[in-house]
Amino acid sequence: MDSMGRTLDPYRIRKYFEPLRVVDVADAMDGLGYFNVGLVSQEIRPLWLGMKFWGPAVTQRCVPANTPMWKLDTTEDIVNAHGIWFKKQGHKGRGLTDLVREGSVVVTDTGSAGEVGFFGSENVLALQAAGAVGIVTNGYCRDTGEVTMQKTPMACRERGRTIIPGRIEVVELNTPIGIGGAQVRPGDIVGCDDDGLIVVPIEIAREVALHAKAVLAADMKARAARYDKLGRPHDESVDVAAIDRYYAELEA
Structure with missing residues (x-):
């Protein structure tokens, strides 16, 4: 159950995490006050x-x-x-x-x-x-x-x-x-x-994933700008559009 008493399906919620890095999730949990949890x-x-x-x-x-x-x-x-x-x-x-x-x-x-x-x-x-x-x-x-x-x-x-x-x-x-x-x-x-x-923890997992997605997207944009200054071609690690499409389809 989440904080609203809704039944949670961890096998659906796991899909919110697939594009994420562990560090993005750690940052999101810090932001929610779950330091080191x-x-x-x-x-x-x-x-x-x-x-x-x-x-x-x-x-x-x-x-x-x-x-x-x-x-x-x-x-x-x-x-x-x-x-x-x-x-x-x-x-x-x-x-x-x-x-x-x-x-x-x-x-x-x-x-x-x-x-x-x-x-x-x-x-x-x-x-x-x-x-x-x-x-x-x-x-x-x-x-x-x-x-x-x-x-x-x-x-x-x-x-x-x-x-x-x-x-x-x-x-x-x-x-x-x-x-x-x-x-x-x-x-x-x-x-x-x-x-x-x-x-x-499953009770906060979807919220954590959505915050972590924002952390990841911000990092991608910053790194893409660095790539441009270095004359480096973009790769999938800075493809913010792909991340946005993934979550849009997941929420549809």
């Missing part, structure tokens, strides 16, 4: 440069495992370690992909677990296939060469080497969590680009 620690970074996404959060909360993995006796068992572990211990995160829609951002709090590659090159593709446009964790990602090659939109705190069994467990899905000093609730808008990450 939603700023995710720079410890959590996009895995590769050029990444950009905006979308409603689908969250999961994890904790360190308190049961060690047992010795596996065959190569086949080692290959199937995850299935063996989940069969015996259960897997509360199994329904995660069912919560993901086109445009979702999956956000995972690893609950201070140590080095464990909760995300890797195969399971991130499953989330993308379900519609996720971004994946964020305050933990580790492994197989980072392939994740980067795949251009999977992954933001994480560290690169890791190890796997899930005996190290980490999912305990809740779609619940409020904290990552990098920011609260993230299901449906809040999460954004990422080369400058870092930000979380926008």
Whole structure:
């Protein structure tokens, strides 16, 4: 609900953010008095440069495992370690992909677990296939060469080497969590680009986006004037007309 008691559709509201930069949104939130709210620690970074996404959060909360993995006796068992572990211990995160829609951002709090590659090159593709446009964790990602090659939109705190069994467990899905000093609730808008990450409370998201659009347009106009003085041809980063058309169509 917004301040007027209207039901909000975060999957429509996300469209207001697609042309925006994280810095535009940070400026807009400052202007509304939300100083430092939603700023995710720079410890959590996009895995590769050029990444950009905006979308409603689908969250999961994890904790360190308190049961060690047992010795596996065959190569086949080692290959199937995850299935063996989940069969015996259960897997509360199994329904995660069912919560993901086109445009979702999956956000995972690893609950201070140590080095464990909760995300890797195969399971991130499953989330993308379900519609996720971004994946964020305050933990580790492994197989980072392939994740980067795949251009999977992954933001994480560290690169890791190890796997899930005996190290980490999912305990809740779609619940409020904290990552990098920011609260993230299901449906809040999460954004990422080369400058870092930000979380926008859904109640103010549309207002923030419209103020941020004005910030972006002003910056584009100022930079276009600089381009002209430098004799530099205009590019899409100073195309104010395209931004105006985008929002006009969105509001139509």
